[in-house]
Amino acid sequence: MELMIPLDGSEKRPLYEQIYQYIKDEIRRGRLKAGERLPSTRLLADNLKISRCTTQMAYEQLLSEGYIESIPCKGYFVAGIEELVQMKREAEPGLVFHQEKKEKGPDIDFSPRGVDLERFPFNTWRKITKNTLVDDNKEMFAAGDPQGEYGLRAAVGDYLHTARGVHVRPEQIIIGAGSEYLWLLLAQILGGRRRMAMENPTYKQAYRVFSGIGMEVVPVSMDANGMRPGELEESGADVAYVMPGHQYPAGIVMPVKRRQELLGWAVSGEDRYLIEDDYDSEFRYKGKPIPSLQGMDTAGRVIYIGTFSKSIAPAIRVGYLALPEKLLGVYREKAGFYASTVSRIDQNILYQFMIQGHYERHLNRMRAVYKTKHDGLLAGLRGLEDIFEIRGEHAGLHVLLTHKGGMGEDELVKRAAEAGVKVYGLSGALIGPDPGIFASTLLLGYGRLSLEEIREGTKRLNAVWR
Amino acid sequence: MELMIPLDGSEKRPLYEQIYQYIKDEIRRGRLKAGERLPSTRLLADNLKISRCTTQMAYEQLLSEGYIESIPCKGYFVAGIEELVQMKREAEPGLVFHQEKKEKGPDIDFSPRGVDLERFPFNTWRKITKNTLVDDNKEMFAAGDPQGEYGLRAAVGDYLHTARGVHVRPEQIIIGAGSEYLWLLLAQILGGRRRMAMENPTYKQAYRVFSGIGMEVVPVSMDANGMRPGELEESGADVAYVMPGHQYPAGIVMPVKRRQELLGWAVSGEDRYLIEDDYDSEFRYKGKPIPSLQGMDTAGRVIYIGTFSKSIAPAIRVGYLALPEKLLGVYREKAGFYASTVSRIDQNILYQFMIQGHYERHLNRMRAVYKTKHDGLLAGLRGLEDIFEIRGEHAGLHVLLTHKGGMGEDELVKRAAEAGVKVYGLSGALIGPDPGIFASTLLLGYGRLSLEEIREGTKRLNAVWR
Numbered sequence: 057m058e059l060m061i062p063l064d065g066s067e068k069r070p071l072y073e074q075i076y077q078y079i080k081d082e083i084r085r086g087r088l089k090a091g092e093r094l095p096s097t098r099l100l101a102d103n104l105k106i107s108r109c110t111t112q113m114a115y116e117q118l119l120s121e122g123y124i125e126s127i128p129c130k131g132y133f134v135a136g137i138e139e140l141v142q143m144k145r146e147a148e149p150g151l152v153f154h155q156e157k158k159e160k161g162p163d164i165d166f167s168p169r170g171v172d173l174e175r176f177p178f179n180t181w182r183k184i185t186k187n188t189l190v191d192d193n194k195e196m197f198a199a200g201d202p203q204g205e206y207g208l209r210a211a212v213g214d215y216l217h218t219a220r221g222v223h224v225r226p227e228q229i230i231i232g233a234g235s236e237y238l239w240l241l242l243a244q245i246l247g248g249r250r251r252m253a254m255e256n257p258t259y260k261q262a263y264r265v266f267s268g269i270g271m272e273v274v275p276v277s278m279d280a281n282g283m284r285p286g287e288l289e290e291s292g293a294d295v296a297y298v299m300p301g302h303q304y305p306a307g308i309v310m311p312v313k314r315r316q317e318l319l320g321w322a323v324s325g326e327d328r329y330l331i332e333d334d335y336d337s338e339f340r341y342k343g344k345p346i347p348s349l350q351g352m353d354t355a356g357r358v359i360y361i362g363t364f365s366k367s368i369a370p371a372i373r374v375g376y377l378a379l380p381e382k383l384l385g386v387y388r389e390k391a392g393f394y395a396s397t398v399s400r401i402d403q404n405i406l407y408q409f410m411i412q413g414h415y416e417r418h419l420n421r422m423r424a425v426y427k428t429k430h431d432g433l434l435a436g437l438r439g440l441e442d443i444f445e446i447r448g449e450h451a452g453l454h455v456l457l458t459h460k461g462g463m464g465e466d467e468l469v470k471r472a473a474e475a476g477v478k479v480y481g482l483s484g485a486l487i488g489p490d491p492g493i494f495a496s497t498l499l500l501g502y503g504r505l506s507l508e509e510i511r512e513g514t515k516r517l518n519a520v521w522r
Numbered sequence: 523m524e525l526m527i528p529l530d531g532s533e534k535r536p537l538y539e540q541i542y543q544y545i546k547d548e549i550r551r552g553r554l555k556a557g558e559r560l561p562s563t564r565l566l567a568d569n570l571k572i573s574r575c576t577t578q579m580a581y582e583q584l585l586s587e588g589y590i591e592s593i594p595c596k597g598y599f600v601a602g603i604e605e606l607v608q609m610k611r612e613a614e615p616g617l618v619f620h621q622e623k624k625e626k627g628p629d630i631d632f633s634p635r636g637v638d639l640e641r642f643p644f645n646t647w648r649k650i651t652k653n654t655l656v657d658d659n660k661e662m663f664a665a666g667d668p669q670g671e672y673g674l675r676a677a678v679g680d681y682l683h684t685a686r687g688v689h690v691r692p693e694q695i696i697i698g699a700g701s702e703y704l705w706l707l708l709a710q711i712l713g714g715r716r717r718m719a720m721e722n723p724t725y726k727q728a729y730r731v732f733s734g735i736g737m738e739v740v741p742v743s744m745d746a747n748g749m750r751p752g753e754l755e756e757s758g759a760d761v762a763y764v765m766p767g768h769q770y771p772a773g774i775v776m777p778v779k780r781r782q783e784l785l786g787w788a789v790s791g792e793d794r795y796l797i798e799d800d801y802d803s804e805f806r807y808k809g810k811p812i813p814s815l816q817g818m819d820t821a822g823r824v825i826y827i828g829t830f831s832k833s834i835a836p837a838i839r840v841g842y843l844a845l846p847e848k849l850l851g852v853y854r855e856k857a858g859f860y861a862s863t864v865s866r867i868d869q870n871i872l873y874q875f876m877i878q879g880h881y882e883r884h885l886n887r888m889r890a891v892y893k894t895k896h897d898g899l900l901a902g903l904r905g906l907e908d909i910f911e912i913r914g915e916h917a918g919l920h921v922l923l924t925h926k927g928g929m930g931e932d933e934l935v936k937r938a939a940e941a942g943v944k945v946y947g948l949s950g951a952l953i954g955p956d957p958g959i960f961a962s963t964l965l966l967g968y969g970r971l972s973l974e975e976i977r978e979g980t981k982r983l984n985a986v987w988r
Contacts, residue, residue, distance in 0.1 A: 121883055122890035136810075153673035153873050173660050182655040189648040194639050199836035207619035233699040233839070233863035240706050248736050261859060268856055269735075270714050370665035371866045373699070390734055393727065397699035397863050400837045407619050417587055424588035
């Protein structure tokens with residue numbers, strides 16, 4: 057068989073590629089049929105008046121992609137086309153990676169979960185990523201340690217020790233793709249027959265995951281210092297999920313005395329555990345931070361959980377779980393065989409970001425940024441202090457506003473919306489009866505807003521809430 | 523206060539950075555105390571005989587990192603150091619990201635789960651990664667679609683349709699960080715009160731996850747065509763987990779008739795489902811591939827699950843779950859609030875890899891590579907055909923060897939080990955009583971081995987198994 061391949065010497069593509077492409081297209085279109093014999097590389101080179109090296113390169117490429125087969129002493133043959141994967145080269149018209157919902161939102165959104173991405177150290181991240189993928193470190197693509205790479209666990213442990221007073225060996229840390237996954241893992245480690253106490257109100261996402269997998273969740277009310285120990289004791293729970301650093305959504309920073317009471321509860325029953333969710337402990341603007349509950353625990357009863365979603369970016373799907381020593385055996389037996397949910401490449405990027413000091417710099421920079429926003433929000437709300445009580449300030453990324461006259465949450469939200477401002481009622485975070493202290497209360501987050509937006513937003517709230 | 527900052531004009535670091543570093547170090551060492559006032563930028567510039575612009579830049583940097591505070595009309599003050607995160611800059615001595623276990627392994631390891639990473643298109647992956655992070659696409663770092671980005675879901679759906687005959691809309695696909703996570707998610711969608719039938723033997727990892735979360739799992743035996751429909755019916759199961767494409771570990775390709783029987787089982791009971799794990803369907807070396815079970819299903823009873831771990835690399839922690847339409851509502855209600863476990867950046871890299879045609883090329887290249895290894899293994903085993911039966915060939919990345927004389931699995935494994943060759947007994951994959959047809963059977967995987975290693979390995983096996 058003779059192949060008439062139209063070669064174009066003036067084209068940018070090398071000749072071997074033109075030959076490769078031509079034959080490939082002929083096979084795909086079915087004009088060269090499975091089993092058909094191709095001319096030898098020598099014959100084809102003679103016919104086309106080109107070097108044999110060129111035809112050999114083209115055939116090599118076709119061989120490597122499975123379009124043709126070589127049978128020793130016999131020659132080259134077209135492979136069975138139906139065995140080849142063929143994908144539509146073009147995606148659907150208009151298909152884009154990310155479909156942004158173009159609904160018209162409020163002008164100013166005080167979302168309590170928003171994060172400032174404007175200051176994300178984009179160039180540093182890109183540089184580290186590039187360096188992670190240089191050279192021949194193909195090992196990055198092999199399966200890694202199920203618990204997370206040792207170096208990253210050590211760096212996380214080091215950070216938690218210095219910044220949060222957490223006492224933990226790298227062996228106790230599990231890296232996972234976000235809080236939800238780590239909660240699922242934790243539920244398996246704790247076992248099914250548990251009763252879990254959660255603060256009321258609490259972070260609804262955690263409540264939904266734990267109750268969704270069939271765990272019995274009991275709401276326990278809070279006073280101004282956090283979860284009530286007496287009620288916890290009466291609840292019959294053997295696990296308590298708490299956020300002592302800055303409770304979401306109540307904004308309460310749990311004082312040392314209450315922490316000790318909770319630790320007392322934990323040690324006074326067999327197999328009782330406290331889960332400490334330290335979700336936004338990085339941001340505190342006043343006074344000496346209280347070390348973590350985990351750091352105060354000498355009996356191995358605190359499970360510590362945290363994430364980089366707030367401190368770096370929500371898209372960094374990395375969180376960490378620090379288990380007490382005596383749960384390590386249970387973890388290895390029940391869930392140690394789970395492959396890591398974070399790719400080794402992403403783990404290495406984060407590891408470099410931490411050990412090169414970028415994380416520390418970024419946190420300090422963001423604390424200054426958020427403090428400015430926090431102060432701007434409080435300044436903007438000053439004119440409302442006679443009718444609103446402000447709580448939960450000086451830490452985290454949101455504050456609470458309670459209407460002293462008892463105006464309904466819905467009414468306050470509605471009035472704000474009419475001025476193009478979105479605020480959030482606290483009641484959505486309740487998981488049991490409202491204990492009263494959270495009535496007429498709103499959540500105002502400032503993480504994602506600019507200082508200008510905070511000023512404009514509070515100006516409008518001053519106008520509509522009077 | 524006067525600051526005596528030793529500046530070095532010959533140094534590579536710019537002057538402003540030297541000032542910034544000096545003051546920062548003084549604060550960290552406690553020599554500049556919280557609340558202490560710094561000289562104005564003008565005064566410091568005069569003292570150091572440098573431009574005011576330089577001192578302003580240094581102060582800006584300190585401000586942005588939270589080391590100093592600016593109080594309007596009053597000046598600059600040292601911030602409270604205890605509020606700053608400080609991490610140990612140096613990691614522990616000898617700390618490395620990845621601790622490779624340096625145990626002396628066998629010379630040649632026929633691991634049935636090994637994957638060839640030598641041909642991973644490293645440069646392409648790096649290039650796409652770099653392009654993903656160019657410009658100002660900071661939106662990559664924002665939280666994404668919980669189900670996975672629409673574009674990637676569409677590309678996966680498109681691939682599954684073309685390559686596996688799967689009929690699925692992007693709305694039915696969920697992207698997740700690996701099989702284990704998707705199994706956990708699936709268990710929640712299916713609900714707790716399920717009895718799941720699994721092939722015996724099966725992929726132990728799946729068995730451990732499902733039984734570990736408290737699902738009742740019943741083993742159902744296989745004949746030469748796969749799971750026995752009669753036994754499935756009798757088992758009382760309402761979900762069946764099957765691998766019709768190339769059963770692991772039995773290597774059985776389920777014929778069309780058996781697939782229809784299983785679909786018949788599914789539609790004959792209310793709320794019955796088949797889970798099709800198409801884990802290595804990409805690799806088939808002979809004959810026309812049988813389309814997926816999902817593609818034959820017209821009643822919406824097949825849940826399809828797959829991963830890129832084998833077809834791209836184990837470290838790419840991305841898998842996909844395709845739900846029947848009628849389970850979508852349940853998913854949204856029970857698990858739709860779970861944030862995605864795969865970062866948007868990684869999703870975009872994979873999306874580009876697919877729509878630019880690299881995935882197709884890679885698959886075709888790898889199929890040719892694995893076929894060569896597969897053929898090499900069969901050629902190497904030819905001399906043993908009188909004493910071993912070979913099964914499960916022509917697809918996937920492993921074959922089965924059954925000793926006709928009934929020599930024990932342990933004895934065969936031991937003899938191989940003495941020659942520095944690791945082979946795997948099938949019995950480890952049993953989840954119920956051995957039905958007999960898998961006695962004296964070994965698994966030999968060839969994915970990770972070179973052709974030379976396969977030749978040497980089979981040569982040694984020929985010597986020790988006779």
